[in-house]
Structure formats: structure tokens, C-alpha cells
Amino acid sequence: MVCETRTTCPYCGVGCGVIATVDDAGAVSVRGDPEHPANLGRLCSKGSALGETLDLDGRALFPMIDGRRARWDDALDLVAARFSAAIDAYGPDSVAFYVSGQLLTEDYYVANKLMKGFVGSANIDTNSRLCMASSVAGHRRAFGADTVPGCYEDLELADLIVLAGSNTAWCHPVLYQRIASAKARRPGLKVVVIDPRRTSTTDIADLHLAIRPDADVALFAGLFSHLVRAGAIDQSYIARHTTGFAEAFAAVDLSMADLIEATGLPSMQLREFFRLFAETEKVVTCYSQGINQSSCGTDKVNAILNCHLATGRIGRPGMGPFSLTGQPNAMGGREVGGLSNMLAAHMALENAADRERVQRFWNAPSIAQRPGLKAVDMFDAVADGRIKSLWIMSTNPVVSMPDADRVREAIRSCPFVVVSDIVAHTDTARLAHVLLPATGWGEKSGTVTNSERRISRQRAFLSAPEEARPDWWQISEVARRMGFGEAFDYSEPHQIFAEHAALSAFENNGMRDFDIGAWEAVTSEAYDALQPFQWPQRAGTAPSETRFFGDGVFYHGDNRARLVPVKPSMPAHHANEQEFILNSGRVRDHWHTMTRTGKSARLSAHMGEPFVELHPLDAEKVGIADADLVDVRGGSNKGVLLRALITERQQRGSVFVPMHWTAETSSLGRIDTLVPPLVDPISGQPALKQARVAITRYEAKAYGFAVSIAKPVLDECSYWAIGKAEHGWRTEFALDQSVLDWEKWARAALGIAQDAQVANYRDEATGQVRIAFTSAGHLVAAIHVDRRPVSASRDWLASQLMKDISKSTEYQDVLAGRPGRNRPDPGAIVCACFGVGANQIAQAASLGCMSVEAVGEALSAGTNCGSCRPEIRRIIDAHQPIAAE
Structure with missing residues (x-):
């Protein structure tokens, strides 16, 4: 019996709905949900491949203490005892949680409640600090709350879309396709891309502004100044709904020469961008990591918000600033106060009334009185010994944090480290004193919130493997063992969601933006049937598509927005040409x-x-x-x-x-x-x-490429990189020393059985070595070595693993590294959704497919998520016939 489950993709902040299908054999396939308003059936390559990522290889399946399997009770008892001991001896600020936008809202809520309300410290921060914190800070400065004003529909209603610091085509592919489709329907829709790189997103750009790195404040400050001088501002809106206009304008007194120097852009491009923005009422400015991940990221955000506030282009259909979140539940984490300087339900940690209100609602023994340590500061505190116990959930800071080697050493030196994850051997999990196996996508149940404030369900359609448990359950069990059992007496995630909803409505009365009080009494059945909805949804109201600030009412005490003065800086010159x-x-x-x-x-x-x-x-x-x-x-x-x-x-x-x-x-x-x-x-x-x-x-002595059914061990290599192949692994490598016996080396490195048969080719003059290993005629490994980087058809070689190559011509093809004339080589994969290679696209172009649509009709390439369409277009352009003069 085939079982279908509607759930939500676990990747980026677009929050696409997916339908997961489990067949009688237990195989999972995934397709886009045509009824989900975020994606309307579209999926990107990553979402389309979700069914291929659900095996248990590498999974954390049992609690581990110091690398040995343990009972859940023993592991949880130890976590509670070590955290309690640190708090008793050194105070609440001696412990910390580092959590993740991969968590569901219910997980996030329980972790935040335990740390801020019952431990009494705000030392809980999240990897969302690495991607969205500047947007949060900019929103709070301008709006008085961390509010995203618009919704995805605005992308289709706008007449000008500005994509700032966002490679949307690759990082938010479904939104990119919504924009591309809107532009195809309405060619008058203009797109401006602001990015130092010419990315795939620029494929649909009418204007690409290749600014200097970190020049965004200067660019939007220049735009703000132009809007004022050109009379393109909304003086009535400014007077009725904002403060700080004069100060914001005084801070951006830049000449055109200053702007050219700061941005590196020619005056013609600057003037065209300013003209488009000034003359187009329906403007949406989408921004992402190129804006946020900066030492002046908050100022960049406010420079953008200033332009929209000064023109009154906010909160109305087809216009407004739009923060594109990076992770599937970065927004949900912000709603529950997952950042160390925030409280749950968009309440302010610095506000005494909000602190008292949350403490009273939770019936908590204490409440954090000041902001906790932000991510970089948190790991500094781990390094210098201020943090004695650290719990890392669903993230890998040894790879993702800046100064990552120092972070690794800090975690290694910490007296007690807990890691909750679905993977047993991440760079971070290897350092855990206690490893707790978490449930993953397809196994856990809860909610996530996407970039347009839309809350959707993630539903389980697979059983939890072995002893894996949900994160909220793990945190609640530790809380009970620390003496807080009554406040953490949850048995199902819908109970947590109901409490989260109730807190959002508690003493709110429209004073706070985040309010989902309509769900404070949600039952298990209603929770299971929950349809995607945008917040706010206050008690007694039905779900509706919403925008904020169209009425000019903001969340500062005077209900006015703030135009924030931002001072552009001139670019620093390189110390040397290297x-x-x-x-x-x-x-x-x-x-x-x-x-x-x-x-x-x-x-x-x-x-x-x-x-x-x-x-x-x-x-x-x-x-x-x-x-x-x-x-x-x-x-x-x-x-x-x-x-x-x-x-x-x-x-x-x-x-x-x-x-x-x-x-x-x-x-x-x-x-x-x-x-x-x-x-x-x-x-x-x-x-x-x-x-x-x-x-x-x-400079290496030898360069190589290999495919093998066994995972390679490459300790002798100065350089290596491994990736999955259909029936094994593909490996790039290089060595600093010469190898005399490559067959012996390959058998050891690639895990080849001693009875495997060998065919080889050697050229002493060039240093080329090519060896194929077979078992019963089937390819189990192949290795190509050269004194220069290896030239071979890598995808084709990887596809030959476990195939019968007993014919001499097939052996020769593997040794040559590419198929013979009678077997076409698809080339490097361009379309991951359908496995279409560059050579296939080039061949289609040579046969007359001179548009992306024609290639799609012939090969299906580019017809699913569309992320590869810019690459397809470049291949077609390279094969356009050149007209004779």
C-alpha cells in the first residue's frame, strides 16, 4: 500500500511543501505539493532528491558516552547532573546551548524556555546568528519588531525587483523561478541584481550592479540621497508615520564621485538604478547573506529599509523590503527567542515588563536579566573556560563558525560537551562527551516558519530508527532531571505548539506583531491536519494572507518607524597585489x-x-x-x-x-x-x-581521480575530496611523494579485495597510470593518475561502477576515462534533476535546439526546478553559429 504524506522541505527558508510517498518496499519518493502556497508544486534539485538522503549510513542511532554506547537514562542523567553541577558551582552563565535553524519550532521553544526561564541565563544562541542576525537587528531598529512586512505574492505583483546580496537562482531556486515566470508573463517587470559576482541569478537581470565587496551601504545611501533630491519621496508618509528623516538624510551626503569610488560602478549604471527605483512605485528589495554577513550588516539592512520608508513603499501589494532567510526554520527560531538577545514571542529581553510577563506565563523560577553570549562570543567563552558545559544541537560549528580551528579547540577543551545530531561523525560530533541521537526529516513532527511568515507542518512518514528521539523530548527529559518536570511535562509536540501559541497571545492585545493565539487550544487531531498559514492569526480569526505596515503603524512606542542614520565607508585598499x-x-x-x-x-x-x-x-x-x-x-x-x-x-x-x-x-x-x-x-x-x-x-608530485565501491582512506594524500557515486564513491586526490606501485597503493586506499582482477595502462614518459579493478567482470574500482590534473569524464567513470565491463572495448573505455564513439559521453552534469550533461546539451544545440525551452523539450533539462537554466543558456550561446561579416 502506497502512503502519501504532506510535509515541508528541510532546506532553505522558502519553505516548500512536498508530498513524500513511501511504497510497499519502503522506498521514498518526493514531489512538490501543488497546494502549498510557497512553491505551488515546484521543487529545487535538493528538494527533488530528498528521497535519496534518507538511508541510515552514518546515522547516530544510540546514545554514546565517551564514544561507548549507553542507555538513554544514563546519558540523560549525566547531562542533567553535569549542567546542574556547573550552575551550582559557577552560576547560570557557566552553561550554554548552541542551537540551529534545522530544529523545529517546538524543539526551539523548549530549549529557549529551559535556558532563559529555568536555568536563568540567556546563553542560548543559534547558527541563525551566522545568517539572519543583521536582518533581525535592522528590523528592530526600524520597525520596533523583527517583522518581515511582505509575502511571496509581492514578487509577482512588483514592477521592479532588486536582488541584493542574493544568488537567488542557487540559494532560493523556487523563488527565482517564481520571479522568472512573472517576468516571462510580464516582460515589463525589471530585475536588478546587486552582487560582486556574475552569478546564475544575473541571467534574468536587466541591470547587474557588480559592486565592490561591502559597498552596499554606500549604494543604498546614494539611492536614498537621490530619492530625496529628485523629489521621489513620500513626504506625507514620512511626516505621519516615521521619525529620523532629517538625521538619516544628513548622514548620506555623497557626491557621485564618492559613490563611484565606493561602489566601483560607473555613473551610468548608478543613475539607471536610481532612475528605475525612483520611477517605479511597486518595488520589492530582496536581500540575503551578501547583506547580512558583514561587519556593517545591520547598517546595510537599514540603508535598504530607509529607501522603502522614505517612499512609503512598504506593506502594500508588490512593494517592500524582503529578507530571504537561509535555513528552513530560522524564522521559527526568531519567534521563540532562539537568539541570545531576544525573548519568546517577539518580546524584548531588555524590556523589564516583557521579562516579567514571560516569567509569569512560564511560572519560571527566574528569567534571564540580560542578553546572553552571541555565537562568536559564546565560543570565546568556551575557549577561556567561562563556559563549563555546552550543548550543541543540529549544527556543525567546527565547520561553519569563523576561525573554525579555534572553535574546534575550544570545544575540545570544554569540560563537558553534549551534541544532539542525526549524524554520528560530523567534525563537531567527534568532540562530544555525550552524543544524543536525534530524529531527522521524515521522522520528526512539528512546525517550521518560512521567509514570508508562513507556518507549515513537518510530518513524520518514517519510524524513528533504533533509539533516535526528537530534540524536544531530549531537552524535556533533561529539564525534568534538573528538577523542572512540571513545566516540561510534554508527551506530544502539539502541546508545545499550543503553549507557544498561547504565549504569543498572552497580554498582547495587538501590541506585538507575533500572535498565533488562534491555535492556543489546538488538539492533536487539529495539529495533525494543520494547513500552512501566515502569522499573525489572532484568537477568533481565520487564516488570511497578510502584510504589515500598510497602515503606517509600527511597533515602537509612538507607532512610528525609524529612519536610521547610516554612514557609508570608503573601501579599504589592498595592502598588496597578492x-x-x-x-x-x-x-x-x-x-x-x-x-x-x-x-x-x-x-x-x-x-x-x-x-x-x-x-x-x-x-x-x-x-x-x-x-x-x-x-x-x-x-x-x-x-x-x-x-x-x-x-x-x-x-x-x-x-x-x-x-x-x-x-x-x-x-x-x-x-x-x-x-x-x-x-x-x-x-x-x-x-x-x-x-x-x-x-x-x-605543486603536487601526482594528481589522481578514482571511483570505488568502498569508501576510500586517503591518509597519505596531501589533497583529497570524496563524494558519493551511484554505487560507491568518487575521489579527487594529490600526493607530495611519488608512488612506485600504484596497484598496491590503490588496493589499500580504495579498499579493493586482493582477488580483484586488474587491467592497467602506464606511460613512463608522461607519468600516466590508469588501472581498472573488476570482480566477476564488474568494475569495483578505477584509478587515473597523472603528473598534471587528470583529464577524464568523471561522471561517466563513476556511472560504470558495478557494471559488466568484461568486453575488451569496455575495459579500454574505462582505462581511457571516457566512452568510445559508440557510447556517447553525457559530460559534466548540468541538470541534476534529470541527470543531463553538458555534452548532451551541446549536442542538442548543434541539432537546432537554440533555446532553453527547446533543450527542455528534447532532454527535460531545466524543466523541474530550473536552477540549471542559466548554465543551459550559456552552453547554447557558446554553440550559436557566428554570422559571416
Whole structure:
């Protein structure tokens, strides 16, 4: 019997609805939910591959104490005892929780309640500090509350969409497709992309502003000044609904020459952007990590908000600022006070009346009286011994935090570390004194909130494996053992959601933005049937699509918004020509530290190893060729090894490196080891996009590529990166020393049985070695070695694992590293959804498919999530016939 469950995707903040289907054999398939208002049936490549990520390989399945399996009671008793002992001896601030936007709202709520109301400390922070804290701080400064005014529908109603610091095509693909579809229906819709890199998002841009890194304050300050001088502001709205206009205007007195110097943009582009914004009423400005992850991120946010407030373009259909959240439940975490400087239900930790109200509602013995430690400060406190006990939930700070090596050493030196996770061997989980196995997506039940304030259910459709338990249950059990049992007497997640809803309505009376009081008495049955809805939904009201601030009423005491003075800074000049600005971010098909997406062979096919993207002229200057290995070093002289990807999409003077690779998936790919712990002084958000690095070519003795059915062990390699293949693993590697017997080396490194048959090719002159290993005629491993980076059809080689290659021509193809003429090579995967390669697209173009739509009709490429459409278009353009002069 086939079982279908409506649930919500666990990746980005778009919050797509999915339908998970479990067949009679237990196999899971996933498709978009056409009834969910966030995605209307669309899914990105990551969401489409969710069914491929649910195996138990690498899962944490049992509680572990000091690396040994333990009983749940013993593990929970130990956690409660060690936290209680630290509090008794050193006070409440000697313990801390570091939590995650991967948690469900119910998990987040219980953790926040325990720490702030019963431990009595605000030392609970979240990895959302790394992605959305500047947006929170900017909202609170301008609006008096952390309120996202608009909704996704505004993207389809706008006449101008500004995408600032957001590679929407790769990081929020479904929203990108909604924009692309709207633009196709209404060609008059204009799109401006503000990004130092020419990303896939610029494919739909009418104007791409390739600004200098961190020049966003200057750009939007210049826009604000232009709006005032051009008479494009709404003076009535400003007078009735805002304060601080004169001070905000006085702070942005920039000449055009200053703007050109600060932004690096030509005056023609600046004037065109200013004209578009001034003359278009329906403007939506979407912004993401390029704005937030900065030492001036909060000022960037307020510079954007100032432009919308000064024109009154906020809270009405098709207009407003729009923060695009990075994680599936970053918004839910903000609602329950998951940040160390916030209280639950959007109440203010600095407000004594709010503190008293929450303490009274919880009937808590105490309430945190001051903000706790923000993420960077928290790990500083772990390092210097102020934090004695630390609980890390569903996140991997050893990879994702700035100065990641210092964070690793801080955790290693902490007297007591608890890690709750679904994965047993993350870089962080390896350091745990107690590892608690958590339930994962498909197994746990609760709610998440997406970027447009829409609350959706995540529903379980799989049984919890072995002894894995929900995070809320783990926290509640520890709370009971610490003596707080009555307040944490939950048996089902709907009870937590009901309490969360009741607190949101408690003594609210419309004074606070977050209110879902309509659900304070929700039953288990009603919770199970809960349909996606936007907050607020106050008691006695029906769900409705909502916007904030269209009536000009804000959440400061005088109900007015604040225009915040922001002072643009001029760009710092490089100390020398060898120095580059490091920009980190995501790739299309992977998510965070790849504990989930790394399990999918097709998601690993698009970008198979960590890389550094740099401009051709910069590469020439430092002597780096495409596919070389590159040593990237930061100010502390720490280094990472990455593959060079040379492209004119990258701005000169800057390099881009993805943030996904870990010590589990690469030798030296943890890019945040190079990022100093510089933070925005208001939000505490780290500046993950402005580190300074030096790059040099890395010379190895031998370079290699391998495929194998066994997971490789590559301790001898100076460089390695591994990824999943359909029937095993694909591996890039390099060595600093010569190897005399490659067959022997490969058998040890790739786990090849001694009775495997061997076919090989060697060229002593070039140093090329190619070996195929078979068992009963089926390929179990292959290795290609060269003195230069290996040239081979990697995706095709990986696809040959476990295939019968007993015919001599098939052996020869594997040794050659590409299929023979009678077997076409699809090339590097471009469309992950349908497994379509670059060579297939190029062939279709040569046969007359000269549009993305035509390629889609012929090959299906680009017809699902659409994230690959810009790449398809580039391949088509490269094969356009050149007209004779």
C-alpha cells in the first residue's frame, strides 16, 4: 500500500511543501505539493532528491558516552547532573546551548524556555546568528519588531525587483523561478541584481550592479540621497508615520564621485538604478547573506529599509523590503527567542515588563536579566573556560563558525560537551562527551516558519530508527532531571505548539506583531491536519494572507518607524597585489555541511570538490591555471587546498569559495578556518564574506581521480575530496611523494579485495597510470593518475561502477576515462534533476535546439526546478553559429 504524506522541505527558508510517498518496499519518493502556497508544486534539485538522503549510513542511532554506547537514562542523567553541577558551582552563565535553524519550532521553544526561564541565563544562541542576525537587528531598529512586512505574492505583483546580496537562482531556486515566470508573463517587470559576482541569478537581470565587496551601504545611501533630491519621496508618509528623516538624510551626503569610488560602478549604471527605483512605485528589495554577513550588516539592512520608508513603499501589494532567510526554520527560531538577545514571542529581553510577563506565563523560577553570549562570543567563552558545559544541537560549528580551528579547540577543551545530531561523525560530533541521537526529516513532527511568515507542518512518514528521539523530548527529559518536570511535562509536540501559541497571545492585545493565539487550544487531531498559514492569526480569526505596515503603524512606542542614520565607508585598499577578498557561500546542489545532500550521487555530480573561483587575469598574475590546486591562506597563515575554477564571472581582486566541505569530505576544505571572528557590532553576525587571503599554486608530485565501491582512506594524500557515486564513491586526490606501485597503493586506499582482477595502462614518459579493478567482470574500482590534473569524464567513470565491463572495448573505455564513439559521453552534469550533461546539451544545440525551452523539450533539462537554466543558456550561446561579416 502506497502512503502519501504532506510535509515541508528541510532546506532553505522558502519553505516548500512536498508530498513524500513511501511504497510497499519502503522506498521514498518526493514531489512538490501543488497546494502549498510557497512553491505551488515546484521543487529545487535538493528538494527533488530528498528521497535519496534518507538511508541510515552514518546515522547516530544510540546514545554514546565517551564514544561507548549507553542507555538513554544514563546519558540523560549525566547531562542533567553535569549542567546542574556547573550552575551550582559557577552560576547560570557557566552553561550554554548552541542551537540551529534545522530544529523545529517546538524543539526551539523548549530549549529557549529551559535556558532563559529555568536555568536563568540567556546563553542560548543559534547558527541563525551566522545568517539572519543583521536582518533581525535592522528590523528592530526600524520597525520596533523583527517583522518581515511582505509575502511571496509581492514578487509577482512588483514592477521592479532588486536582488541584493542574493544568488537567488542557487540559494532560493523556487523563488527565482517564481520571479522568472512573472517576468516571462510580464516582460515589463525589471530585475536588478546587486552582487560582486556574475552569478546564475544575473541571467534574468536587466541591470547587474557588480559592486565592490561591502559597498552596499554606500549604494543604498546614494539611492536614498537621490530619492530625496529628485523629489521621489513620500513626504506625507514620512511626516505621519516615521521619525529620523532629517538625521538619516544628513548622514548620506555623497557626491557621485564618492559613490563611484565606493561602489566601483560607473555613473551610468548608478543613475539607471536610481532612475528605475525612483520611477517605479511597486518595488520589492530582496536581500540575503551578501547583506547580512558583514561587519556593517545591520547598517546595510537599514540603508535598504530607509529607501522603502522614505517612499512609503512598504506593506502594500508588490512593494517592500524582503529578507530571504537561509535555513528552513530560522524564522521559527526568531519567534521563540532562539537568539541570545531576544525573548519568546517577539518580546524584548531588555524590556523589564516583557521579562516579567514571560516569567509569569512560564511560572519560571527566574528569567534571564540580560542578553546572553552571541555565537562568536559564546565560543570565546568556551575557549577561556567561562563556559563549563555546552550543548550543541543540529549544527556543525567546527565547520561553519569563523576561525573554525579555534572553535574546534575550544570545544575540545570544554569540560563537558553534549551534541544532539542525526549524524554520528560530523567534525563537531567527534568532540562530544555525550552524543544524543536525534530524529531527522521524515521522522520528526512539528512546525517550521518560512521567509514570508508562513507556518507549515513537518510530518513524520518514517519510524524513528533504533533509539533516535526528537530534540524536544531530549531537552524535556533533561529539564525534568534538573528538577523542572512540571513545566516540561510534554508527551506530544502539539502541546508545545499550543503553549507557544498561547504565549504569543498572552497580554498582547495587538501590541506585538507575533500572535498565533488562534491555535492556543489546538488538539492533536487539529495539529495533525494543520494547513500552512501566515502569522499573525489572532484568537477568533481565520487564516488570511497578510502584510504589515500598510497602515503606517509600527511597533515602537509612538507607532512610528525609524529612519536610521547610516554612514557609508570608503573601501579599504589592498595592502598588496597578492591579497584577495574572500567571499564564501553556497553552491546549487549542496546544503550547509552536506550531512544530507552529500548522500545523493546526483547532487554531488555538479560540483564534486571544494574549489576557489577567480578571475582569469588574477589567475594569470599568480600563475594559476584552470584545475590547478590552489593554496589559500588567511592572516593567521592557516591554509586550505582547493581546485581552481577560473571564470570571468568572478570580480577581479576577489575569490569565491563554497562553505560546504568538511574534514569528513575533504583534506583541507574547511574555508571558515580562514575567516577571522570579525562581527557586526550591533547584530553580532560574523563577516563571512570579507576575509583577506593570499593564493598560490600548489605543486603536487601526482594528481589522481578514482571511483570505488568502498569508501576510500586517503591518509597519505596531501589533497583529497570524496563524494558519493551511484554505487560507491568518487575521489579527487594529490600526493607530495611519488608512488612506485600504484596497484598496491590503490588496493589499500580504495579498499579493493586482493582477488580483484586488474587491467592497467602506464606511460613512463608522461607519468600516466590508469588501472581498472573488476570482480566477476564488474568494475569495483578505477584509478587515473597523472603528473598534471587528470583529464577524464568523471561522471561517466563513476556511472560504470558495478557494471559488466568484461568486453575488451569496455575495459579500454574505462582505462581511457571516457566512452568510445559508440557510447556517447553525457559530460559534466548540468541538470541534476534529470541527470543531463553538458555534452548532451551541446549536442542538442548543434541539432537546432537554440533555446532553453527547446533543450527542455528534447532532454527535460531545466524543466523541474530550473536552477540549471542559466548554465543551459550559456552552453547554447557558446554553440550559436557566428554570422559571416
